[in-house]
């Protein structure tokens with residue numbers, strides 16, 4: 001979220017990392033994306049699912065497309081419900097290790113579906 005930009009940049013700096021990709025799974029009225037600000041501050045690539053209308057995206061990803069980031073693979077899965085634009089990302093899709101869903105899926109529930 002946009003209001004957390006300084007926190008995000010602080011984490012990257014504390015860990016001694018260089019941000020090369022930033023991905024949002026979705027946006028809506030109360031989650032204003034920080035992607036544009038992150039891109040301006042770090043020159044990273046910004047990505048979201050192809051249904052996003054955000055203007056700060058360097059790369060739109062489609063269902064089943066795989067992002068390659070420094071030896072890691074993230075496969076995009078279209079996961080509507082919480083919002084019509086939501087995508088989730090599976091880490092190491094050939095032998096899945098994790099899935100990043102944001103609030104599309106929560107432990108014991110899902111994010112609201114009325115956005």
Ligand SMILES: [Fe+2]
Nearest residue numbers: 031082103111
């Ligand atoms: Fe959300």
